[in-house]
Amino acid sequence: MDYIGEKVVQLHGGLRDAWPHLCRIAVAIYDDKTDLLKTFVNSTDSVDPLSRYSMKLSEVPSLKQLADTRERRVVEDLEVFASSKSKHSQWLLKSGFRSSYTVPLFSHEQLLGFLFFDADKPNYFADLIINSLAIYSELIGAILINEFAPIHTLRGAINTAKHLTHHRDEETAAHIQRMSHYSHLIAQKLAEPLGLSDEFAELVLQYAPLHDIGKIGVSDSVLLKPDKLTADEFEQVKEHVIKGRGIIDSIISEFDLGHLEHLDIARNIIACHHEKYDGSGYPAGLVGEDIPIEGRIVAVADVLDALTTERPYKKAWAYETAVDYIAEQSGRQFDPQCAEVVKQHAGEFKMICHRFRDNGE
Numbered sequence: 457m458d459y460i461g462e463k464v465v466q467l468h469g470g471l472r473d474a475w476p477h478l479c480r481i482a483v484a485i486y487d488d489k490t491d492l493l494k495t496f497v498n499s500t501d502s503v504d505p506l507s508r509y510s511m512k513l514s515e516v517p518s519l520k521q522l523a524d525t526r527e528r529r530v531v532e533d534l535e536v537f538a539s540s541k542s543k544h545s546q547w548l549l550k551s552g553f554r555s556s557y558t559v560p561l562f563s564h565e566q567l568l569g570f571l572f573f574d575a576d577k578p579n580y581f582a583d584l585i586i587n588s589l590a591i592y593s594e595l596i597g598a599i600l601i602n603e604f605a606p607i608h609t610l611r612g613a614i615n616t617a618k619h620l621t622h623h624r625d626e627e628t629a630a631h632i633q634r635m636s637h638y639s640h641l642i643a644q645k646l647a648e649p650l651g652l653s654d655e656f657a658e659l660v661l662q663y664a665p666l667h668d669i670g671k672i673g674v675s676d677s678v679l680l681k682p683d684k685l686t687a688d689e690f691e692q693v694k695e696h697v698i699k700g701r702g703i704i705d706s707i708i709s710e711f712d713l714g715h716l717e718h719l720d721i722a723r724n725i726i727a728c729h730h731e732k733y734d735g736s737g738y739p740a741g742l743v744g745e746d747i748p749i750e751g752r753i754v755a756v757a758d759v760l761d762a763l764t765t766e767r768p769y770k771k772a773w774a775y776e777t778a779v780d781y782i783a784e785q786s787g788r789q790f791d792p793q794c795a796e797v798v799k800q801h802a803g804e805f806k807m808i809c810h811r812f813r814d815n816g817e
Contacts, residue, residue, distance in 0.1 A: 459718045460603050461497035461655050467592060468499035475585055477575045480553060482506070483561075483596065485569035485658065486513060486523075493519065493569065495654045501576075502551040507654050508644045509543060516542075522560045523567050529558045530586070533578040548574065557581040557589065561597045568600050606713045607662045610722065613707050614669050631761055633812035636664040638757035638805055643750075645797040650749065656721075663722040664754050667729045670700025682768040697739050700726040724748040729755045732789045744791075752791035756782060756798060759789075764809060775806050 460483070468481045482498035494510040513520055522529055531537075534554055537545035548556070553574040561568040571593055575581065643657035671679060674696050678689045685693065704726055708714055728742065728751025735743035737755075747755075763778040773781075779802045786795035798805060 459655065459659075459716075460599055461499075461653060463599055464497050464596065465499040467596070471589075471592065474588070475575075477577045477580055478573060478585075479576045480551075480572070480574035481596075482572045482574075483569055483600070484572070485600070486567050488567070494658065496569065496658060497653070497655050500551075500574075504551070506544065506547045508647055508657075511542075511544070519558070519560075519570060522558060522570070526560055526562065528560070528586075529556075530581045531556045531558075532581070535578075552576050554578040555580045557586060559593045561593075561600060563597075563601050568597065568604075571596055603716070603718070604662070606711070606716055606719065607659075607722075609711055609713070610704070610707055611665060613711075614666060614672075614703070630812045631765060632665045634808055635667075635754070635757045635761040636661050637808045637812065638760055639664040639754050641801070641804060641808065642753045642757060642794055642797050645801060646749075646753070646793055649793065652749070659718050659721050660725070660750050660753060663725050663750075664757065666700075666704065666722055667725050667754055667758060668696060668700065669703050669726065670696035670698065672703065673699040680768055684769065694730070694738050697727060697730055721750050724750050725754050727751070729758055731755065733791050734788045737789075747791075749791075752794055756790050756794040760798060760805065761809075775802070775809065779805075 464481055464483065468478070471478055471481075480498065480500040480502065482500065483496045484493050485496045486493050491512045491514055492510045493513045493516070495507050498505050498507070513523065518529070521527075532555055534545070534548055534556060538549060540546065553576060555575045555578050557573040559571040559573075561571055573581070573589060640657055640661035643652055643660045644654075646652055647654070647657065671693075674692055678685065678692050681689065701723065704719075704722060708719055713719060727739070728747050731737035731740065731742045731747045731751055732755075733744055733747070733752070735741050760778055760782060763773045763781060764775055766772040779798055782790060782795050783799045786792045
């Protein structure tokens with residue numbers, strides 16, 4: 457399920473022919489909304505690659521300086537970090553890396569993240585290799601821009617459509633943030649048992665906000681109805697899944713984005729987030745692992761936030777009650793592994809809930 461990651465691995469393989477001690481290339485991406493710098497993709501000789509790790513950029517002065525100045529940094533001997541308590545620094549030394557070259561990545565004025573080159577010899581990054589790596593740094597930066605631009609295009613087009621159609625529903629910006637970050641956390645916790653990558657988890661985070669785009673085609677009088685829906689009204693709401701797939705496919709075609717493989721993650725999130733593990737969901741009645749993992753993840757995240765949020769037709773549930781419900785529905789409504797993540801890490805989900813609160817909550 458890696459996309460950019462596969463390209464980085466291919467680039468690394470070619471560079472190793474010329475620079476055999478270049479043992480690691482890694483990209484960490486930056487989220488300016490949370491100030492988090494997150495592991496994203498890597499190609500490394502280490503048997504235990506650094507993954508599912510994040511840190512606030514403001515708490516890493518050396519990288520913050522590189523972001524502010526746009527300068528590149530060479531560390532000739534990583535032993536200078538021997539006394540550092542940073543997980544990243546300790547991991548580098550434990551893994552046998554001895555020198556590094558770090559490049560901040562930008563799209564115009566926006567910081568995308570950092571590119572790390574690491575070698576198993578000290579003093580490895582002399583001018584000759586740095587000059588050779590310059591073009592690859594630009595290439596990896598361009599790959600990042602080209603891969604993430606379609607996501608921004610899709611989300612921008614959908615927000616414009618909502619505005620032009622005067623679409624309203626009960627889903628606030630805070631709801632979108634919460635359920636997206638819930639989805640990201642579930643993907644991270646399932647990474648080891650299911651073999652999911654940091655890149656996949658990040659794409660789930662980026663595409664989760666699109667899950668209900670089909671509601672653009674559902675009447676506000678139905679979506680915002682404060683009372684229980686009639687059977688006919690519920691059927692209208694259910695149509696938002698099929699309409700959502702139509703909208704996403706139309707935008708992909710209009711903007712000529714069909715060549716991007718990771719757009720299947722967006723399609724699956726939109727099409728499958730109302731499927732249920734026991735086959736009683738809609739629209740296709742898929743069962744168990746026939747439901748793509750991104751759909752199973754977002755299904756849990758969406759319901760968790762819906763339960764704990766006040767809506768026109770209901771009060772907010774207590775967080776513990778919602779977590780208990782998710783656990784009770786394990787194997788029925790929800791994927792057992794996804795439900796177990798919520799149960800075992802309820803405190804982390806609650807922290808996300810408090811971080812992204814609606815105004816007035």
